[in-house]
Amino acid sequence: xxxxxxxxxxxxxxxxxxxxxxxAPREPAPVEDRNPELIENERVGTATVEGEDATTAxxxxxxxxxxxxxxxxxxxxxxxxxxMSDRIVYFGFDSSTISADDRAALxxxxxxxxxxxxxxLLLEGHTDxxxxxxxxxxxxxxxxxxxxxxxxxxxxxxxxxEVVSYGEEKPAELGQTEDAWAKNRRVELIYSQR
Numbered sequence: 001x002x003x004x005x006x007x008x009x010x011x012x013x014x015x016x017x018x019x020x021x022x023x024a025p026r027e028p029a030p031v032e033d034r035n036p037e038l039i040e041n042e043r044v045g046t047a048t049v050e051g052e053d054a055t056t057a058x059x060x061x062x063x064x065x066x067x068x069x070x071x072x073x074x075x076x077x078x079x080x081x082x083x084m085s086d087r088i089v090y091f092g093f094d095s096s097t098i099s100a101d102d103r104a105a106l107x108x109x110x111x112x113x114x115x116x117x118x119x120x121l122l123l124e125g126h127t128d129x130x131x132x133x134x135x136x137x138x139x140x141x142x143x144x145x146x147x148x149x150x151x152x153x154x155x156x157x158x159x160x161x162e163v164v165s166y167g168e169e170k171p172a173e174l175g176q177t178e179d180a181w182a183k184n185r186r187v188e189l190i191y192s193q194r
Contacts, residue, residue, distance in 0.1 A: 077191075082108070083104050083105035083107075083108045084105065084108045084109055084112060086102075086105045087109075087188065087189040087190070087191075088186050088187070088188050088189070089102045089105075089106070089143075089147055089186060089187045089189070090102070090182065090183075090185060090186050091143055091185040091186065091187075092185070093128075093130075093181070093185065094131075094139070095185075096139065096142040096143045096145075096146045097146070098146055098147065098150060103150060106147060106150040106151055106154065107150070107154045109121070109151060109154075109156070109189060110150065110151040110152070110153065110154025110155045110156045111154055111155050113151065113155065113156035113157070113160050113161075114154070114155025114156060114157075115155075117157065117160065117194075118193060118194055119160065119191055119192070119193065119194060120159075120160045120161070120162065120191070120192055120193070120194045121151070121156070121160060121161055121162070121189055121190065121191055121192075122162050122164065122188075122189075122190040122192065123144040123147050123148055123161060123162065123163050123164070123187055123188075123189060123190075124140075124144065124164055124165075124166060124170075124187060124188040124190065125139075125140030125141050125142070125143040125144035125145075125163070125164065125165040125166065125167075125187050126140055126143075126165075126166055126167070126168075126170060126171070126172070126184055126185065126186050126187070126188070127139050127140050127143075127167050127168050127184065127185055128168065128171075128180075128181035128182075128184040128185050129168045129171070129176070129181070129184070130181065131168075133167060133168065136167035136168045137165050137166075137167035138165070139165075139167070140165030140166060140167045140187075141163060141164075141165035143165075143185075143186075143187050144163040144164065144165060144187050145163055146187075147187045147189070148161050148163055159194075160194065168184070171184045172184050172186065
């Protein structure tokens with residue numbers, strides 16, 4: 001073989017080996033390890049106070065950082081007959097459209113926020129696992145912003161609302177079934193003191 005052919009063969013081999021090498025495996029993103037008790041305290045209305053009078057329940061919520069909410073306000077958030085007890089909005093596949101029932105609940109939340117400017121609401125957008133990570137982050141944000149628009153329309157101030165998207169990173173239910181995917185396509189409403 002000639003020197004030129006040897007150099008061509010050597011160069012082609014180097015390119016082939018470099019292409020086969022691929023990239024180093026990435027470490028998974030760290031998972032936020034949170035105390036379930038703290039998570040419970042961050043959400044208004046998820047922890048029920050039983051066996052206490054209304055004043056004690058209101059004080060307990062105030063101590064958790066929810067401001068000067070009256071016992072009636074707390075009952076309003078926990079009453080299953082009240083649309084405000086629904087603090088998760090579900091979506092169809094690849095959609096950010098809000099159903100009529102969810103619009104009614106969001107109207108109540110918007111009016112409640114307008115009456116309680118000391119509160120803020122975190123809107124966490126989530127998706128199912130189908131689609132790329134980047135697409136799902138964008139879709140989760142689009143869903144949270146759809147909820148934000150409805151809340152603003154009904155009186156919530158912009159500074160009371162924060163939008164965050166987790167995409168597929170925090171599923172409500174693990175699994176590759178239609179039921180699991182449906183539960184993961186959501187926006188969670190999380191109240192806190194401003």
